[in-house]
Amino acid sequence: MSNKQHRVPDFYCSYLLRSIPKPNSFYIGSSPDPVRRLRQHNGAVRRGGAYRTKRNGTRPWKMVCFIYGFTSKIAALQFEHAWQHSYKTRFIENNERLVTKKNTRNGIATKLGNARLLMKHPYFDKMNLHIRFFDRLAWESWELNKFKVDYGLSLCEVDEAVLTDESQLDELDELNLERIKAFYEDQMAQESSLLQRYQDNLTYDQKSCMICDKKIDYIHDEGTQMVGFCSDDECDFLSCLSCLYKEFTKNSKQIIPKSGHCPNCHKCLEWSQIVKYSTVLREKLIKD
Amino acid sequence: MHDELEKAGRHLLMVNDHLSEDSVEQGDICMTQVPTMFSDDEDQDEEQETEIPPEEGDDDILISTQVQGAIDELNHQETVVHTFRNVLSRFALETQDQADIPLVSSKKVPVKKVIKSSKVKQPTARLQKRIKSITQFNTDNWESNRVKDRAQKMISILSGKSAKVKKLVSKLDSEASADAESLQDSHPTQFAPFNESEWQHIVGLLREKLPKVSRSELNSVQQYVYGADEQHNLWKASQLSPEKQISSQCSDGESETILPSLTLDNNAPVYTLSQLVEGESSNNRCSTEDGLRFKPISNPSSVIEQELPISIDVPSSETDVPSQIADSCDSGSIISFEELSFMIQDKNKADVDYDIPCYLPPDSKTLPTGEKTKREYSRANINDQLINISQTSYDVVSSIVSPMKAQRTGTIQVPATRTTTFQDQQQQNQQQASKPANVVKIYVDSNRDSNDVFASVKGEVDTQEQESLSTLTTSMLHDDNNEIVIDSEDERGSYSIMEVHDAPQTHLGQFPSLRKSQSQKLKTPVSATDSLDSQLQPALLTTQNASPNTAKLRRSFKVIGLKPCKNKVQMLQVWETLESKFPGSSDEDRSIQLKQFLTDLIVQNRDESALLMEQIYTFEPIRYEQLKEWLVSLNSFTELIDDSFIKNWADLNGIVFRNDTENPLLSQSQSQSQSRLLSQSLSQLQSPSLSP
Numbered sequence: 001m002s003n004k005q006h007r008v009p010d011f012y013c014s015y016l017l018r019s020i021p022k023p024n025s026f027y028i029g030s031s032p033d034p035v036r037r038l039r040q041h042n043g044a045v046r047r048g049g050a051y052r053t054k055r056n057g058t059r060p061w062k063m064v065c066f067i068y069g070f071t072s073k074i075a076a077l078q079f080e081h082a083w084q085h086s087y088k089t090r091f092i093e094n095n096e097r098l099v100t101k102k103n104t105r106n107g108i109a110t111k112l113g114n115a116r117l118l119m120k121h122p123y124f125d126k127m128n129l130h131i132r133f134f135d136r137l138a139w140e141s142w143e144l145n146k147f148k149v150d151y152g153l154s155l156c157e158v159d160e161a162v163l164t165d166e167s168q169l170d171e172l173d174e175l176n177l178e179r180i181k182a183f184y185e186d187q188m189a190q191e192s193s194l195l196q197r198y199q200d201n202l203t204y205d206q207k208s209c210m211i212c213d214k215k216i217d218y219i220h221d222e223g224t225q226m227v228g229f230c231s232d233d234e235c236d237f238l239s240c241l242s243c244l245y246k247e248f249t250k251n252s253k254q255i256i257p258k259s260g261h262c263p264n265c266h267k268c269l270e271w272s273q274i275v276k277y278s279t280v281l282r283e284k285l286i287k288d
Numbered sequence: 289m290h291d292e293l294e295k296a297g298r299h300l301l302m303v304n305d306h307l308s309e310d311s312v313e314q315g316d317i318c319m320t321q322v323p324t325m326f327s328d329d330e331d332q333d334e335e336q337e338t339e340i341p342p343e344e345g346d347d348d349i350l351i352s353t354q355v356q357g358a359i360d361e362l363n364h365q366e367t368v369v370h371t372f373r374n375v376l377s378r379f380a381l382e383t384q385d386q387a388d389i390p391l392v393s394s395k396k397v398p399v400k401k402v403i404k405s406s407k408v409k410q411p412t413a414r415l416q417k418r419i420k421s422i423t424q425f426n427t428d429n430w431e432s433n434r435v436k437d438r439a440q441k442m443i444s445i446l447s448g449k450s451a452k453v454k455k456l457v458s459k460l461d462s463e464a465s466a467d468a469e470s471l472q473d474s475h476p477t478q479f480a481p482f483n484e485s486e487w488q489h490i491v492g493l494l495r496e497k498l499p500k501v502s503r504s505e506l507n508s509v510q511q512y513v514y515g516a517d518e519q520h521n522l523w524k525a526s527q528l529s530p531e532k533q534i535s536s537q538c539s540d541g542e543s544e545t546i547l548p549s550l551t552l553d554n555n556a557p558v559y560t561l562s563q564l565v566e567g568e569s570s571n572n573r574c575s576t577e578d579g580l581r582f583k584p585i586s587n588p589s590s591v592i593e594q595e596l597p598i599s600i601d602v603p604s605s606e607t608d609v610p611s612q613i614a615d616s617c618d619s620g621s622i623i624s625f626e627e628l629s630f631m632i633q634d635k636n637k638a639d640v641d642y643d644i645p646c647y648l649p650p651d652s653k654t655l656p657t658g659e660k661t662k663r664e665y666s667r668a669n670i671n672d673q674l675i676n677i678s679q680t681s682y683d684v685v686s687s688i689v690s691p692m693k694a695q696r697t698g699t700i701q702v703p704a705t706r707t708t709t710f711q712d713q714q715q716q717n718q719q720q721a722s723k724p725a726n727v728v729k730i731y732v733d734s735n736r737d738s739n740d741v742f743a744s745v746k747g748e749v750d751t752q753e754q755e756s757l758s759t760l761t762t763s764m765l766h767d768d769n770n771e772i773v774i775d776s777e778d779e780r781g782s783y784s785i786m787e788v789h790d791a792p793q794t795h796l797g798q799f800p801s802l803r804k805s806q807s808q809k810l811k812t813p814v815s816a817t818d819s820l821d822s823q824l825q826p827a828l829l830t831t832q833n834a835s836p837n838t839a840k841l842r843r844s845f846k847v848i849g850l851k852p853c854k855n856k857v858q859m860l861q862v863w864e865t866l867e868s869k870f871p872g873s874s875d876e877d878r879s880i881q882l883k884q885f886l887t888d889l890i891v892q893n894r895d896e897s898a899l900l901m902e903q904i905y906t907f908e909p910i911r912y913e914q915l916k917e918w919l920v921s922l923n924s925f926t927e928l929i930d931d932s933f934i935k936n937w938a939d940l941n942g943i944v945f946r947n948d949t950e951n952p953l954l955s956q957s958q959s960q961s962q963s964r965l966l967s968q969s970l971s972q973l974q975s976p977s978l979s980p
Contacts, residue, residue: 071944074944242898245905246894254887255941275906
């Protein structure tokens with residue numbers, strides 16, 4: 001067990017690149033900073049490995065979508081590896097496998113179908129992953145669900161404004177990068193504001209666990225205590241993470257809950273988001 | 289200088305002396321080595337080539353002279369032998385003049401012999417074994433074949449029956465080795481020599497082969513063949529026919545003239561050859577026609593002193609006293625009691641207790657049964673088997689193993705095949721041990737059906753011993769207290785004994801108990817204190833019949849998610865436990881149940897390890913071994929679950945693993961502890977419950 005405390009990354013995504021000059025060329029990768037990574041792929045940043053996307057005639061690349069919300073870098077890399085090796089990954093059942101051979105040239109539908117299958121898997125389903133599309137054709141293919149993968153679309157986030165259009169070929173790569181950058185910065189800003197709120201809530205007021213009524217000494221605690229919050233802006237629910245875990249798994253036989261209702265406001269809360277903020281707060285506490 | 293001159297002069301004198309001695313010895317050698325009849329120029333030349341050079345030293349000269357002297361002696365002996373052989377060879381062939389002998393032999397033999405002697409070598413084996421002709425072979429080996437072999441060969445060649453002659457001569461040799469000279473003539477009964485016609489054929493051949501031989505030559509031949517010792521004259525012994533000799537009716541004139549005068553000893557009871565050949569038939573004829581004729585027992589007490597288990601009771605209808613018929617001209621056997629005593633002595637040497645078989649009449653219950661001496665019953669009835677006293681080396685029994693005779697030791701029993709079988713003590717003991725305890729013998733008329741008898745007898749005996757009669761066997765009559773005479777007919781020979789054996793109920797009773805004990809043993813529940821092997825073995829025995837084969841088990845284990853076991857015993861044990869804990873219709877169901885078992889195990893033990901649970905529900909990547917250890921600590925059954933199954937289950941529950949690259953030593957120690965835990969879990973499988 002490493003001494004470094006675990007922290008859910010603020011943002012980690014697994015993305016799908018598509019070559020603009022060669023639309024049948026795809027690339028699957030993962031990164032905590034998709035903007036920087038996309039620039040690397042397109043050669044804007046010298047540093048960083050982008051060997052596969054260096055091939056002649058494939059640049060520039062556009063990031064058609066990415067899946068984010070991974071609770072750890074390992075999980076994101078697992079998803080990336082599984083997505084790249086969808087023909088043999090253990091996260092796709094054999095009877096649902098869309099690709100069975102290694103060197104099969106798949107289209108965007110197969111890529112998205114495999115992504116849907118992977119997100120459907122309980123391992124990633126617990127993480128409440130989200131998918132964000134930055135390409136219209138990819139989004140339409142997702143919506144089409146060619147392989148009829150039974151998985152809900154509720155987590156599919158798409159903004160019509162950020163969808164690039166084929167008519168804007170000359171500026172496609174730059175537009176794609178801008179819209180990805182916008183989304184990424186927005187996400188980071190939201191995360192930051194939430195964390196700031198939780199931290200203020202703990203710092204400037206003495207709180208007790210609303211479940212076990214145990215005092216939470218955020219100032220003097222050395223990171224042993226983890227706190228869970230309600231993500232709703234109006235709800236000030238706070239409790240021990242363990243208490244909230246027990247609350248979420250009280251009537252179920254799940255080891256890790258996917259979601260639960262806030263004991264206070266009964267809002268549906270994603271467990272992975274609660275854990276994320278709790279781990280980030282713990283890390284900030286140790287740093288401070 | 290003067291001294292040296294004197295010394296040199298002395299040496300010269302010594303040398304001269306030696307030279308003079310050598311010259312004399314050489315002359316002697318020439319004289320001895322070359323006799324007059326071997327005087328050949330070539331031999332002399334070769335001998336001169338082998339001369340010892342005078343330049344050798346004094347010691348060498350002395351040694352060579354000694355060696356040469358020895359060689360001379362050997363050569364002299366060889367020449368004498370060869371001379372005698374040549375004489376013998378001529379004697380064996382045609383009568384020739386003795387003057388020709390040296391001329392014949394001097395051409396062949398001496399040349400080689402002189403050469404050999406010069407080389408001081410013994411004749412090789414190849415040369416010795418070389419047989420140029422039968423005559424040469426016989427002459428070379430005349431000494432060894434002098435007495436017996438030549439006689440044997442002569443008779444065997446003439447008669448054409450070498451086996452008979454060999455048997456005859458070997459028997460004579462064995463007798464000669466034994467010192468009983470008086471008994472020599474009394475037991476030619478052990479072999480079957482020639483009959484009269486065969487001897488006539490032999491005589492005819494002799495006449496053909498030796499037509500020109502004069503009596504003196506024949507005597508010399510006889511002297512040569514049989515030697516001076518005429519006591520062991522095979523010819524005489526074979527020709528001793530008392531009847532013919534005494535009656536002088538059918539004597540052959542030619543044979544009388546050819547053969548030396550044979551003095552027949554009337555007191556020496558011997559068989560004629562024809563009688564011996566006819567053997568048993570003549571004996572039977574004698575016994576049937578004239579009855580048994582015995583010489584008077586000269587010393588009966590000696591027989592008793594020898595504790596011979598033999599006494600002959602002759603029925604009153606027969607001759608009361610054994611009589612001697614000394615000069616019987618009949619063709620029947622003359623069986624002397626001396627012969628019998630000899631036979632008894634001879635057989636006692638072999639530590640064999642010869643019993644004359646006892647025949648008891650059906651009404652022998654009237655006889656006193658208390659005496660332990662055996663009672664003999666001799667019957668003159670033709671239908672019965674008579675005791676052939678000359679062949680009393682066996683007991684006539686109906687079966688090899690007679691329960692009533694089993695107390696005897698070393699008895700030779702002869703079944704119907706007359707094949708002599710020797711029954712030793714060990715076999716008898718074994719047979720006695722296997723013999724039923726209670727044997728009831730019933731004298732039954734052989735005309736009656738044994739089933740009827742058995743039914744009637746069973747009705748009687750059942751009152752005493754219920755469920756005891758199971759087998760019926762028939763045998764010859766024997767004396768026993770448990771005899772029940774069903775039908776005491778006077779007609780002899782038409783009865784048989786029905787032996788009613790008590791059924792060995794103990795055996796029947798033992799088998800179920802044995803089976804029961806075995807089954808109980810198998811069904812004995814395995815205690816937790818037993819070792820792992822002792823636990824596994826009964827489990828295997830009880831479940832092996834109904835268990836699937838190894839391949840099926842492996843497949844099921846793989847489908848369910850259990851670790852593959854090393855042997856079938858462990859697999860069966862795990863399978864038993866799995867079946868008891870996860871009663872599912874299929875392997876897939878059991879796999880689902882096993883996953884649920886792991887989930888429940890953690891859910892119900894959330895508070896056991898809060899730190900690990902926190903890592904799990906905060907999506908912190910943990911080491912797989914960490915989780916496995918915890919699972920095993922919660923329930924040892926999880927040690928039997930395959931790792932891939934646990935990882936798959938962890939994936940389904942969102943547990944994130946990481947590769948432990950930071951502390952490889954820890955992982956090694958954990959893998960060791962994992963293997964240790966496997967054995968522990970196997971041993972604990974029987975007792976702990978799988979409820980988490």
